[in-house]
Amino acid sequence: xxxxxxxxxxxxxxxxxxxxxxxxxxxxxxxxxxxxxxxxxxxxxxxxxxxxxxxxxxxxxxxxxxxxxxxxxxxxxxxxxxxxxxxxxxxxxxxxxxxxxxxxxxxxxxxxxxxxxxxxxxxxxxxxxxxxxxxxxxxxxxxxxxxxxxxxxxxxxxxxxxxxxxxxxxxxxxxxxxxxxxxxxxxxxxxxxxxxxxxxxxxxxxxxxxxxxxxxxxxxxxxxxxxxxxxxxxxxxxxxxxxxxxxxxxxxxxxxxxxxxxxxxxxxxxxxxxxxxxxxxxxxxxxxxxxxxxxxxxxxxxxxxxxxxxxxxxxxxxxxxxxxxxxxxxxxxxxxxxxxxxxxxxxxxxxxxxxxxxxxxxxxxxxxxxxxxxxxxxxxxxxxxxxxxxxxxxxxxxxxxxxxxxxxxxxxxxxxxxxxxxxxxxxxxxxxxxxxxxxxxxxxxxxxxxxxxxxxxxxxxxxxxxxxxxxxxxxxxxxxxxxxxxxxxxxxxxxxxxxxxxxxxxxxxxxxxxxxxxxxxxxxxxxxxxxxxxxxxxxxxxxxxxxxxxxxxxxxxxxxxxxxxxxxxxxxxxxxxxxxxxxxxxxxxxxxxxxxxxxxxxxxxxxxxxxxxxxxxxxxxxxxxxxxxxxxxxxxxxxxxxxxxxxx
Amino acid sequence: xxxxxxxxxxxxxxxxxxxxxxxxxxxxxxxxxxxxxxxxxxxxxxxxxxxxxxxxxxxxxxxxxxxxxxxxxxxxxxxxxxxxxxxxxxxxxxxxxxxxxxxxxxxxxxxxxxxxxxxxxxxxxxxxxxxxxxxxxxxxxxxxxxxxxxxxxxxxxxxxxxxxxxxxxxxxxxxxx
Numbered sequence: 001x002x003x004x005x006x007x008x009x010x011x012x013x014x015x016x017x018x019x020x021x022x023x024x025x026x027x028x029x030x031x032x033x034x035x036x037x038x039x040x041x042x043x044x045x046x047x048x049x050x051x052x053x054x055x056x057x058x059x060x061x062x063x064x065x066x067x068x069x070x071x072x073x074x075x076x077x078x079x080x081x082x083x084x085x086x087x088x089x090x091x092x093x094x095x096x097x098x099x100x101x102x103x104x105x106x107x108x109x110x111x112x113x114x115x116x117x118x119x120x121x122x123x124x125x126x127x128x129x130x131x132x133x134x135x136x137x138x139x140x141x142x143x144x145x146x147x148x149x150x151x152x153x154x155x156x157x158x159x160x161x162x163x164x165x166x167x168x169x170x171x172x173x174x175x176x177x178x179x180x181x182x183x184x185x186x187x188x189x190x191x192x193x194x195x196x197x198x199x200x201x202x203x204x205x206x207x208x209x210x211x212x213x214x215x216x217x218x219x220x221x222x223x224x225x226x227x228x229x230x231x232x233x234x235x236x237x238x239x240x241x242x243x244x245x246x247x248x249x250x251x252x253x254x255x256x257x258x259x260x261x262x263x264x265x266x267x268x269x270x271x272x273x274x275x276x277x278x279x280x281x282x283x284x285x286x287x288x289x290x291x292x293x294x295x296x297x298x299x300x301x302x303x304x305x306x307x308x309x310x311x312x313x314x315x316x317x318x319x320x321x322x323x324x325x326x327x328x329x330x331x332x333x334x335x336x337x338x339x340x341x342x343x344x345x346x347x348x349x350x351x352x353x354x355x356x357x358x359x360x361x362x363x364x365x366x367x368x369x370x371x372x373x374x375x376x377x378x379x380x381x382x383x384x385x386x387x388x389x390x391x392x393x394x395x396x397x398x399x400x401x402x403x404x405x406x407x408x409x410x411x412x413x414x415x416x417x418x419x420x421x422x423x424x425x426x427x428x429x430x431x432x433x434x435x436x437x438x439x440x441x442x443x444x445x446x447x448x449x450x451x452x453x454x455x456x457x458x459x460x461x462x463x464x465x466x467x468x469x470x471x472x473x474x475x476x477x478x479x480x481x482x483x484x485x486x487x488x489x490x491x492x493x494x495x496x497x498x499x500x501x502x503x504x505x506x507x508x509x510x511x512x513x514x515x516x517x518x519x520x521x522x523x524x525x526x527x528x529x530x531x532x533x534x535x536x537x538x539x540x541x542x543x544x545x546x547x548x549x550x551x552x553x554x555x556x557x558x559x560x561x562x563x564x565x566x567x568x569x570x571x572x573x574x575x576x577x578x579x580x581x582x583x584x585x586x587x588x589x590x591x592x593x594x595x596x597x598x599x600x601x602x603x604x605x606x607x608x609x610x611x612x613x614x615x616x617x618x619x620x621x622x623x624x625x626x627x628x629x630x631x632x633x634x635x636x637x638x639x640x641x642x643x644x645x646x647x648x
Numbered sequence: 649x650x651x652x653x654x655x656x657x658x659x660x661x662x663x664x665x666x667x668x669x670x671x672x673x674x675x676x677x678x679x680x681x682x683x684x685x686x687x688x689x690x691x692x693x694x695x696x697x698x699x700x701x702x703x704x705x706x707x708x709x710x711x712x713x714x715x716x717x718x719x720x721x722x723x724x725x726x727x728x729x730x731x732x733x734x735x736x737x738x739x740x741x742x743x744x745x746x747x748x749x750x751x752x753x754x755x756x757x758x759x760x761x762x763x764x765x766x767x768x769x770x771x772x773x774x775x776x777x778x779x780x781x782x783x784x785x786x787x788x789x790x791x792x793x794x795x796x797x798x799x800x801x802x803x804x805x806x807x808x809x810x811x812x813x814x815x816x817x818x819x820x821x822x823x824x825x
Contacts, residue, residue, distance in 0.1 A: 374668060
């Protein structure tokens with residue numbers, strides 16, 4: 001009964017969303033407020049119905065209702081209750097449910113926040129949002145029904161993919177989807193701007209916080225994904241340029257470009273066309289990501305099952321891209337710039353260059369991702385593009401972006417004078433050059449590492465120069481030090497929030513540089529009692545033990561790790577054997593540190609425990625990546641605080 | 649074309665990309681025809697990572713499985729490495745040999761890969777890429793099944809599974825020599 005109820009809620013919800021989208025569109029053309037009210041009620045109903053069906057699915061998981069195919073495939077009687085809840089988004093159908101629910105939630109928040117302050121755009125925003133929701137409900141109703149029955153009913157389920165039984169998997173999809181779905185809001189405003197012809201600054205002002213929030217969740221999703229890959233997969237890395245990682249990274253790149261280019265429109269009334277184009281591109285890339293993950297068109301580790309769902313996503317992607325671009329072409333005249341570029345040495349051009357680089361990076365990532373398909377279509381030949389391509393193309397781009405991160409916020413608008421350049425950049429450049437010399441003297445020989453670290457110092461110095469100068473100005477006004485420093489952050493929260501986010505990215509960049517340049521690894525086969533050394537640590541193999549865990553069998557090794565100090569530590573990398581999986585799953589044991597992590601992976605072993613192969617890694621500065629994520633979070637909070645200047 | 653209508657090139661530009669994605673549905677990623685099937689396999693002599701000569705010639709009369717791989721090929725090469733090792737152990741006494749040809753790789757990374765999966769069948773770097781060109785390798789991983797008379801009989805693109813390995817090898821073993 002419950003599955004039928006859930007399925008019914010999906011269908012009614014889908015019809016309601018479709019109705020709401022049409023009603024809002026008619027209201028947009030005719031100005032009939034009654035219809036708009038009706039569309040709002042429909043949106044409310046959609047949210048209720050999607051929530052209801054999602055709860056029913058959770059209920060089916062909690063009660064082990066194996067008559068539901070999705071439940072039977074993704075849990076078994078041994079799955080602990082928290083993974084039974086998160087199994088909701090452990091595979092294709094359920095992840096669409098979560099996606100639709102988030103969209104419905106965002107739609108509701110848009111109604112609450114904007115029904116009065118965006119009257120002219122509002123009905124088209126609602127049309128777009130509900131249209132997208134309707135599509136996802138259609139997917140839930142036809143190609144990927146979460147409540148599909150299984151007959152005969154199995155006595156036990158297959159169980160969640162063991163790799164997904166991890167805290168990172170509880171949060172990673174949620175953050176990522178909040179990011180993906182979040183970009184629907186700025187997209188909806190962009191479409192509304194095109195539909196109404198009001199392509200001025202209003203839609204940009206209204207969506208600034210939305211964009212930052214979506215961008216932040218996407219960043220968080222990417223970082224948590226890296227963390228999951230790092231501590232679960234056991235290869236010691238956090239990023240592999242896998243097609244689906246790329247799929248999440250591309251909207252992040254264009255979203256980042258958009259966050260910067262809107263500032264030029266706000267300030268100089270330029271780039272209207274470009275901004276709308278970027279939002280359309282970002283939203284289309286989020287759909288492309290979903291398409292890629294779920295269609296099986298490009299093989300990937302993340303790929304869900306194949307099926308007719310790919311056709312649905314491709315059709316919708318085509319509709320979105322073609323309709324949006326057609327709207328853009330239709331409003332071409334209104335999108336001309338009112339200002340113009342005065343000088344190459346100006347903040348506008350720094351931002352423009354930033355945008356060009358980000359879009360170029362997006363293009364290369366896109367190209368590398370679909371290249372196997374392209375080469376197969378054109379030449380009938382399959383070629384895969386691996387890490388070397390992505391790294392060699394993107395590293396120079398990212399280093400240039402870091403450089404611009406220092407230049408952009410401080411260089412003058414319109415035309416930078418010599419004095420402006422000297423005042424802002426003399427000391428940072430000195431700091432960068434001196435630090436490069438210091439890093440070189442300290443034994444850093446990789447050119448890339450020296451360059452990357454020196455650029456980081458340069459950018460940090462620009463932020464420091466700006467902050468110190470602004471604080472001094474306040475001190476001259478008679479404020480005391482701490483209130484002056486704190487007041488700056490609050491009063492200019494947008495500026496300093498942005499700076500804090502930049503610093504977060506820098507910390508991540510240092511982590512990436514350090515881990516690439518200085519990590520060490522070694523693999524050895526050890527007899528019981530034998531030890532090997534790596535980077536000043538001694539790893540001694542003490543033996544194996546086997547035990548039964550709730551839903552799997554574990555073979556655990558013990559290693560004593562010493563580093564010359566009196567204190568010795570036991571580390572226990574293991575292999576887990578799940579009944580539903582053919583091959584065992586490595587359980588990494590790791591010790592995180594500020595400058596280096598110890599990371600042990602158990603390889604082959606003798607059953608009697610006399611010998612084992614172990615992979616040892618001393619990974620340098622990986623923790624900086626996660627710390628950078630925290631800085632990013634603080635910066636985002638600061639950036640979206642309500643504007644004090646206006647309140648005062 | 650007037651300047652005004654040029655703007656419609658914008659949506660039109662998206663069409664080829666969408667068409668390319670649609671083309672993806674027609675493609676079976678595992679099945680790529682090779683003109684080399686049923687032709688004699690190109691001979692090669694390489695030096696394995698264990699320092700020994702590794703050649704096709706030396707294995708005449710046996711069923712040879714030639715696997716092209718690289719350590720940067722995630723995840724397919726990582727998925728198939730244990731499969732190859734497992735089947736090599738099962739079949740090596742039945743007149744089957746597995747040869748790993750490591751392409752476009754750094755020796756250090758490749759050695760790490762070999763250690764990681766404790767591969768015991770011979771693996772060698774293809775330093776100039778000559779062998780992979782001779783075999784028309786498109787991407788990694790690709791696996792060629794060569795019969796006892798030295799002819800390529802089947803080609804598999806993507807990670808080899810137990811089913812594929814056993815199906816192809818059993819078929820070639822069943823043939824009269």
